[in-house]
Amino acid sequence: MSQALETVVNETAANPQWSVLWLHGLGADGHDFAPIVPELLRPHWPAIRFVFPHAPMQPITINNGVPMRAWYDIVSMDFRSRADASGVDASVRALDALIDAEVARGIPVERILLAGFSQGGAIILSAALRSPRPIAGLIALSTYLPDPETAIKAAIADGARPPVFMAHGAQDPVIPQVIAADTAQRLTTAGFPLEWHSYSMAHQVCAEELQALSDWLDARFAAA
Template sequence: MLLDTVEHETGPNPEWCVLWLHGLGADGNDFAPIVPELVRRDWPALRFVFPHAPVRAVTINGGARMRAWYDIRDFDLANRADLKGVDESVAQVEALIAREAERGIPPQRLLLAGFSQGGAITLAAGLARAQPLAGLIALSTYLPMPLALAQQRLQPQATAQPLFMAHGSFDPVVPVAAGEAGMQALRGFGFDPQWQRYPMQHQVCAEEIADLAEWMGARLAAG
């Protein structure tokens, strides 16, 4: 079954899609308010799709049930992600990408974005894309699997996808060193990420939104 989503179209008959994944414990409404801050007047019409992650038990939160893209088993980043949950969420994201193709927006006009846990799924999905997307956006996140496993899943065509990664220098949830390690690993695989650091914690800021808008504008202009 397809995930439930919140959708916002910036104009009639959108030809582009931004599929945006929220962080742990949030839902699809979390980043919907960013649309008017992000969108520029000269952009073509876009459909923003904000899915709700499934509700599941999260180990580090005492087994409490909440919206999560995967279980977080440990505070140690090397053992943090439940890979079965990661794979399930990647499959659900792929189903949404396929639905957009059915609605007239092919993968080459779809940007996949995510914050924190959602960003981890964005990176995991991006690695395995045999048909490149228009771009990947990974905010305040990390690569949710060991490097050897990531390299096994890497599709040769995937490295053609433009990649925007950003992180807060004072992030207490996902340390900036973890984000940088993921960025360097992806660079080693052949990606060419644009990496940005901001003086913030586990959040987004106005400067980051402005930089992301510039990056997205370049992807839209490239067509």
């Protein structure tokens, strides 16, 4: 994943003052979450650049090697070891490059938010534990932290601990909520201010979740 990722870009107004980098889930692409932007926005918000990258195509082991867009290979059903570590590393580097690109376009790192659904969420959480950069916040939807014990132990001791919005479906058949709740507890213990939400849904997003996320984003913008 050495080449730059292709992206879908949505700017809410001219001269964006903030950026949101939003990573999709397995088998989707950058267009997947672009339609929800209008549902989140509030009239008084600053101009925001939403960047939705496309993950590269790669074969997925548990799907009989069928290629699809993915941030890493899924090599087993065991959540402690299912994520291909080298693939996670490559996607974290690709995300770092996207952050660098936003900084180069004039957005301070303190005004960059990272969002991700499912696999995409796993990447933003992995990236946050490794980075000293004081990003504005993390939006982790229907997701978990891969290899959590190793990830937490390897976390930069003096790294930034940005606020986290984490939401999950109580009936999620893809990533059981207990796995996500364990991630939330580990992140809280590691010093991340974390807001947890559970909804009566499967592996998806819902209107109530978007309303809560909009409230959380509103607080981030107001605090700045």
